[in-house]
Amino acid sequence: MExxxxxxxxxxxxxxRRHLCEASLxxxxxxxxxxxxxxxxxxxxxxxARVAKGRSGEAxxxxxEPAGELPRYTGEYLTWVSPAADGCLRLxxxxxxxxxxxxxxxxxxxLGEFEAIDGFGxxxxxxTEQARADSEAVERLTREREAEEVDYSKQIDDEQRRFxxxxxxxxxxxxxxxxxxxxxxxxxLYETGVIVNYLVPRPPDEDLETDDPFAEPLSEAMxxxxxxxxxxxxxxxxxxxxERDANGPLLRASQSFAPAVPRSVARLSVGFxxxxxxxxxxxR
Amino acid sequence: xxxxxxxxxEDERRRMETDILQLRVGLALIDDARRDGGFEIDETKLAARxxxxxxxxxxxxxxxxxxxxxxxxxxxxxxxxxAPTGEHSADEVVLRADGILLEEYSSYxxxxxxxxxxxxxxxxxxxxxEARAKFEARQRRPRFRGExxxxxxxxxxxxxxxxxxxxxxxxxxxxxxxxxxxxxAESIESIMSTELPEGLEAGSGFRIEDDLGTEYYESGGGSxxxxxVHGAFAFAPAVPPAARMLxxxxxxxxxxxxx
Numbered sequence: 001m002e003x004x005x006x007x008x009x010x011x012x013x014x015x016x017r018r019h020l021c022e023a024s025l026x027x028x029x030x031x032x033x034x035x036x037x038x039x040x041x042x043x044x045x046x047x048x049a050r051v052a053k054g055r056s057g058e059a060x061x062x063x064x065e066p067a068g069e070l071p072r073y074t075g076e077y078l079t080w081v082s083p084a085a086d087g088c089l090r091l092x093x094x095x096x097x098x099x100x101x102x103x104x105x106x107x108x109x110x111l112g113e114f115e116a117i118d119g120f121g122x123x124x125x126x127x128t129e130q131a132r133a134d135s136e137a138v139e140r141l142t143r144e145r146e147a148e149e150v151d152y153s154k155q156i157d158d159e160q161r162r163f164x165x166x167x168x169x170x171x172x173x174x175x176x177x178x179x180x181x182x183x184x185x186x187x188x189l190y191e192t193g194v195i196v197n198y199l200v201p202r203p204p205d206e207d208l209e210t211d212d213p214f215a216e217p218l219s220e221a222m223x224x225x226x227x228x229x230x231x232x233x234x235x236x237x238x239x240x241x242x243e244r245d246a247n248g249p250l251l252r253a254s255q256s257f258a259p260a261v262p263r264s265v266a267r268l269s270v271g272f273x274x275x276x277x278x279x280x281x282x283x284r
Numbered sequence: 285x286x287x288x289x290x291x292x293x294e295d296e297r298r299r300m301e302t303d304i305l306q307l308r309v310g311l312a313l314i315d316d317a318r319r320d321g322g323f324e325i326d327e328t329k330l331a332a333r334x335x336x337x338x339x340x341x342x343x344x345x346x347x348x349x350x351x352x353x354x355x356x357x358x359x360x361x362x363x364x365x366x367a368p369t370g371e372h373s374a375d376e377v378v379l380r381a382d383g384i385l386l387e388e389y390s391s392y393x394x395x396x397x398x399x400x401x402x403x404x405x406x407x408x409x410x411x412x413x414e415a416r417a418k419f420e421a422r423q424r425r426p427r428f429r430g431e432x433x434x435x436x437x438x439x440x441x442x443x444x445x446x447x448x449x450x451x452x453x454x455x456x457x458x459x460x461x462x463x464x465x466x467x468x469a470e471s472i473e474s475i476m477s478t479e480l481p482e483g484l485e486a487g488s489g490f491r492i493e494d495d496l497g498t499e500y501y502e503s504g505g506g507s508x509x510x511x512x513v514h515g516a517f518a519f520a521p522a523v524p525p526a527a528r529m530l531x532x533x534x535x536x537x538x539x540x541x542x543x
Contacts (some may be wrong), residue, residue, distance in 0.1 A: 014300045021307035022385060029383030031461070052382035084529035111308060148301045159306050162513040164466050165448045171438040173451070185452045186462075195514075197451070197462065199433055213386045244516055248430040252460070252516065 015099040036087025075141035181274035193258040201249040322360035428458035428503035428518040445536030458520035488517035496526040
C-alpha cells in the first residue's frame with residue numbers, strides 16, 4: 001500500500017523528550033551532593049518531593065513506579081520515575097495517550113538513549129489486570145476529551161463573541177472617586193455581560209521587585225479582585241481580564257463579567273478591596 | 285493547494301534536537317554545580333567546559349559563535365544557554381542551579397552596516413533629510429503620560445458604524461480614546477489592507493478635534509482581541525478647559541461629545 005508522505009511533523013514524542021530533559025534537570029539538582037540516585041521506591045519518592053517547583057500551573061507532575069513492571073497509564077501528562085541499575089533513575093513521560101517516551105538519567109547528568117514505548121510494550125496476551133484497567137480508563141478518557149473538545153471549541157467561540165458590538169447597550173461613566181486606589185472610569189453594558197474599565201496607581205518600584213522569578217507583581221496590581229453587586233443580587237462572574245497599558249503612572253486594565261446587568265437595575269456597585277463605587281446606569 | 289503554517293517539518297525537527305542538546309549540556313552543568321557549589325562563573329572556563337561537553341555528546345568541536353550551544357555565566361546559580369538557530373537568532377534559556385528553567389525565549393538580532401554619509405546619492409541625502417525632519421518633528425510633539433485622570437466622556441452606541449467609540453478618558457496632559465469593533469477571522473486580511481480615510485492617524489485610525497482648533501497628536505496605545513477587538517489610544521495635549529466640544533473621527537465617521 002502506498003502512503004502519501006507526511007507534510008507535518010508529529011512532534012509529541014519530541015516534545016516528550018524535551019520534557020524528560022527538563023524533568024531530569026530538576027531531579028539531578030534535587031539529588032544534591034549524593035553520588036547516586038536512590039535504589040528504593042521510598043527514597044525516590046523523597047527525592048521527587050524535593051524537586052524545585054517552577055511556574056504555577058506548569059505541566060510538570062511526577063509519579064513514582066516500581067522498576068521492571070508494566071508501565072502505568074493515567075491518560076494525564078505525568079513523568080513516572082523509577083529506580084534503575086547503577087545508581088541511575090528511569091524517567092518515563094506519559095503524554096495523554098497509550099504511548100510514552102523513556103530515558104535513563106545517570107547521576108553525572110548524562111542521559112541514555114530515548115526509548116519510545118507503544119502501549120505497554122508487551123503483547124496483549126501478556127497484559128496484567130492493572131494494565132487492562134489502565135488501558136480502558138485511558139480510552140474512556142480519550143473519548144470524553146474528544147467530546148469535550150467539541151464543547152470547548154464552541155465555548156471558546158461563544159466567549160470570543162460575547163462582547164460583539166451587536167450586543168452593545170451603552171456606556172456609563174463612573175463618578176469621581178478617591179484616587180489613592182483603583183479608580184473605575186466607565187462600564188460598558190452589553191446584553192451578554194458588562195466590562196469594567198479602571199485605572200490603578202502604579203505601585204512603587206520597590207513593591208515590584210521580587211526574588212521570585214515567577215511572581216508577576218505588576219499583573220497582580222493591575223488585576224485586583226473586583227466584586228459587582230446590584231439590587232436584585234445578580235451573581236456576577238469574571239469572564240475576562242485585560243491588561244491594557246502598564247507603561248504609565250496609572251495602569252489601565254479592564255475586567256469583564258457575566259451575566260448581563262438586568263434592565264431593571266439602575267445602579268451597579270463595583271467593589272475593590274480598598275472601597276467601592278456606585279455607578280448610575282441611566283435609562284436603557 | 286494546501287497551506288501549511290509555521291516552520292517546515294525538517295526545520296522543526298532540527299530545532300527540537302538542538303533544544304535537547306542544549307538541555308543535555310545543562311544537565312552536565314547542573315552536575316558540575318552539584319559538586320562545585322554553583323555554576324562556573326569564569327566565562328572562558330565555562331566556554332571551554334561547554335566545548336568539552338559538546339564533543340562528548342557528539343556535537344563536534346566548534347567553538348565561539350559557531351558552537352551549537354553557548355553558555356554565559358550570569359550568577360553562581362544562573363547560567364544562560366544559547367542555541368543559535370540562524371545567523372542572527374537563537375533560542376535561549378536561563379537555567380538555575382535547582383534545575384528550573386527560569387526564562388525561555390527566542391532572540392533575534394539585526395546586523396547594522398555603517399555607511400559613509402559622503403557616499404550617499406542626492407536622492408538618499410534627500411530621504412535622510414526628510415526622515416530626520418520627521419523624527420525631530422515627532423520629538424517636539426506633546427506626549428501623553430496620563431499622570432492625573434480628570435473625568436470621562438461617554439458615547440452613545442453609533443448605529444450602523446463599524447467602529448464603536450465607547451469613551452474618552454480626559455487627563456491633565458491628554459486623553460485616551462476607547463473603542464471596539466467586530467472582526468471575523470476571515471476578514472483580518474481585508475481590514476488590515478483597507479486604506480484609512482484621509483486625515484485619520486495611521487496607528488489608531490482616529491482624528492481628534494475640538495471647537496478651539498487644538499492640534500492633537502497620537503501618543504501610544506494599542507488594541508487586541510479575537511473576533512472582537514477592544515482598543516485604547518492616547519492623544520496629547522490635554523483638552524483645553526475652554527473647549528466645549530470634542531470631535532472624534534474614525535472609519536465609522538465623526539462623533540461629537542459635548543464637554
